[in-house]
Amino acid sequence: MADEQAEASSSSAWSKTLVAGPSPYHESSQYRDWRYSPSQLTSLREALNKKSVEVVTRNTELEKEAQKKLGHDFQDPPPLTSYLSVQDEQLLLRFYLSQASTIIRQGFGLPEVVESTAMSYLKRFYLKNSVMEWHPRIIMPTCIYLAAKTTNYPVLMEHFTPKFAKLDAQEIIDTEFVVSQSLSFQFWVRTPEKALRGWALDLQTKPKADVKAVKKSISSALTFLSASRLTDAEFIFTPSQISLAALRLADRGLVDEYLEWKYEENGETTFGLTKGRLVEILVELEAMIETGKTELDRKTVKDIDKRLKQCSNPAKIPGTALYIQRKEEQAKEVAAQKAEKTLKLKEGMSDRDMVFGDVIRPTQSKKDTKTWSPRVTMGSDRPLDGAKMEPSGMGLKDEAMGNLIGGAGLRDIGKTHEDI
Amino acid sequence: MDLAAEENKRRADRWIKGIKVGEGTFANVYKGTEKVTGRQVAIKKIKIGEMKDGLDMTALREVKFLQELRHPNIIELCDVFSVKQNINLVLEFLDTDLEAIIRDKDLIIQQADVKSWMLMTLRGLEYLHRNGVLHRDLKPNNLLISADGLTKIADFGLAREFGDPGQRMTCQVITRWYRPPELLWGSRHYSSSVDMWSVGTICVELVWRAPFLPGETDLDQLKRTFEMMGTPTDDEWPGHKELPDYHPTAMHPKQPWWTIIAPLGAEGVECVREMLKYDPKARLTAEQALQHRFFSVLPRPTAPRLLPKPKAELRPRALAPDEFTGKPRVENGNSMKRKAESPAVEPSDGKRVARRLFV
Incomplete structure (x- = not known):
């Protein structure tokens, strides 16, 4: 948890920073490409919002013309005041983030890693796109679907879509690609839950550690981690910082005593930064996590969503003239490309043969066809034993069969199943 | 845009x-x-x-x-x-991979060469494990070789993170010949030691120039393993009888199978034997293997650029059968993942052109 991570934070002045040696985290794409300062986040979002308003305005005009051409009536575009502001966008996003969390937990019973990853995908997506361009109603389920796959908890499409109102499988498949692209195909999110486990273990290395207190603090810390997912914390701080702050919110005495001991044992450079600086970061983080706890005003969200209907990019709403136009153009392009490819292939065949010699056909002499790698049958001779649900486990799933069986997960340690 | x-x-x-x-x-x-x-x-x-x-x-x-x-x-x-x-x-x-080198009988492989390939593979693997990733499909044709002779681990289609306590993982990974017995017996909780077994078998293959344990079925794989190395005892592998798919097998006596890798010298033999321990906990880790005496005694590992290489650089050759079927098999209706294995499907038309040069 080197201090350089938090140096993105512009809110405090920086004294001489101490940098820890490279850790696996320092080589992650999260560290490389997904860290921002609060002011960077703000200006990024403002620019995105401004650009989207322009796109929407332009496209609304185009839609009007297209509709007129078709002989339809068309309402005039809304006056500029009703476009969404950055704050509106953030509120709406926040609403869909909490929705995602509920659906993943209660709808699918998937563990934290899916929840954390899906919510990060959603937040990252809206650092590259505006809600006026892509409505979170579709992007949110797509992020869940994708995160379930990248974290090894795939859900079959036929089990997936029924959990959402009015969601078409094709919409997911269509947007999955857009989402992946917006994520720059970086799918590994370093989530704070793993770091929390690490802290829980390290807290117990302190002489006369209060194991009971450590245990107790974990479940409480997990609720603070849930709150942190609704904030920008992950863009500004490291997973280990976030989880330590969550622990400190759960039991301040425990963490402070531990830090006291740790710094005494290991000196100034423990964790790559001074204790004073670390506590500063923790305090800042704790305040941020608290903001994730505030309740959303449903009426405000509803109102924003209503306004969004009038200022969404028409080119991306199915049924509009522009949408149909765009789809047709895409189809034409694909067809043209296919034709070109077939042609190329025909030409290329001879060309390739000359460069690389004869085409190898898998069936040649008997000796050649002997398989080099072992031929294997699917291991279906015995029933797979994964199809059980453990109420208090980490969530069971038979990886081989792709079956998905929900489990309560880490957050429920020390709670009964009914608590969820 | x-x-x-x-x-x-x-x-x-x-x-x-x-x-x-x-x-x-x-x-x-x-x-x-x-x-x-x-x-x-x-x-x-x-x-x-x-x-x-x-x-x-x-x-x-x-x-x-x-x-x-x-x-x-x-x-x-x-x-x-x-x-x-x-x-x-x-x-x-x-441009090439370890499988091509093993199979090219014109090439002479010496102890120092094996040491060099092993060293590079283990370095890559140690990094992988340190980052919490299991490869789960190590085999000679996933160890690619660069123009300057460096070995590179490739094909992460079966890789996954590990280290979540209680997390169940599939045992249908790693191409059979390189798969450790605990997976063949259905272990759902395993660790980096599965990759180490693969490295051990690859090392034997480098010396022997043929697959060490070429089982024809999963059962046959266990049988061959035990015929070669002896049936595991409770002493050398405590708890193996508790594994989900454990079934009693014929008692095969221990044999000095390592005579086939005698060209690696005493240290080399010891290193490989420790990678091929039945008890996953007793197996060398990648980090321990790198510190093994095998890599510090003479002869020194061959410099990568001096390692033997197949002469015909861009020689096309057929894909291993599982490369043809890398696509997830969905006929069960509930599987979305590729297996490390392949059904015995031979492409019958000439359309499936095989020109595998790298991944």
Whole structure:
């Protein structure tokens, strides 16, 4: 948890920073490409919002013309005041983030890693796109679907879509690609839950550690981690910082005593930064996590969503003239490309043969066809034993069969199943 | 244009796609060059097809891990971009692999060469394990060789993170010949030691120039393993009888099987035997293996650029059968993942051209 991570934070002045040696985290794409300062986040979002308003305005005009051409009536575009502001966008996003969390937990019973990853995908997506361009109603389920796959908890499409109102499988498949692209195909999110486990273990290395207190603090810390997912914390701080702050919110005495001991044992450079600086970061983080706890005003969200209907990019709403136009153009392009490819292939065949010699056909002499790698049958001779649900486990799933069986997960340690 | 689309275009524009050099069901591979530097690369275009479950898990895994891993002994992912609905992985260009070397009987492999390949493989693997990743498909044709002789671990289609307590994992991983007995007995909780077994068997194969334990079925794999190395006892592998798919097998006596790797010298034999311990907990870790005396006693490992290499550089050869079937098998109706294995399907038409040069 080197201090350089938090140096993105512009809110405090920086004294001489101490940098820890490279850790696996320092080589992650999260560290490389997904860290921002609060002011960077703000200006990024403002620019995105401004650009989207322009796109929407332009496209609304185009839609009007297209509709007129078709002989339809068309309402005039809304006056500029009703476009969404950055704050509106953030509120709406926040609403869909909490929705995602509920659906993943209660709808699918998937563990934290899916929840954390899906919510990060959603937040990252809206650092590259505006809600006026892509409505979170579709992007949110797509992020869940994708995160379930990248974290090894795939859900079959036929089990997936029924959990959402009015969601078409094709919409997911269509947007999955857009989402992946917006994520720059970086799918590994370093989530704070793993770091929390690490802290829980390290807290117990302190002489006369209060194991009971450590245990107790974990479940409480997990609720603070849930709150942190609704904030920008992950863009500004490291997973280990976030989880330590969550622990400190759960039991301040425990963490402070531990830090006291740790710094005494290991000196100034423990964790790559001074204790004073670390506590500063923790305090800042704790305040941020608290903001994730505030309740959303449903009426405000509803109102924003209503306004969004009038200022969404028409080119991306199915049924509009522009949408149909765009789809047709895409189809034409694909067809043209296919034709070109077939042609190329025909030409290329001879060309390739000359460069690389004869085409190898898998069936040649008997000796050649002997398989080099072992031929294997699917291991279906015995029933797979994964199809059980453990109420208090980490969530069971038979990886081989792709079956998905929900489990309560880490957050429920020390709670009964009914608590969820 | 969307911000993401713009970024994508910028990335796509860095590369020129050249001729197709490899084709499989799962991906096509093209030669490519970087516009600015002229650097040669391989562009792996993953076929998306009309999958009802969207982006293929194998592709997602490969991209997920290669995006994060940077090490001289792991294949480098230079870039990822998309054209239409296709994902293109730009990978460093590697011209051959360990399997081609093992099979090229014109090449003479010496102890120092084996040491060098093992050392590079273990370095890459230690990095992988340190980063919490299991490869789960180590075999000679996933160990690629660069023009300057470096060994690079490739094909992360079956890789996954590990280290979550209580997490159940599939035992249907690692190509059978390189699969450790605990997986054959259905272990659902395992660790980096599964990859170490694979390294051990690959090391024997390098000396023997033939697969060490070429089982024809999963059962046969266990049988061959025990015939060769003796049936495990409770002493050497406590608890193995508790494994989900454990079944009693004929008692085969211990044999000095390691005489076949005697050319590696006493230290080499010891190192491999410790990688092939039945008890996963007793097996060497990648880190321990790197510190093994085998790598510090003479002869010194051959310098990578001096290692033997097949002469015909761009020689096309057939894909291993599981490469043909890398696409997830969905006939069970509930599987979205590729297995480390393949059904015995021989492509019958000449359309499936096999030109595997790298991944």
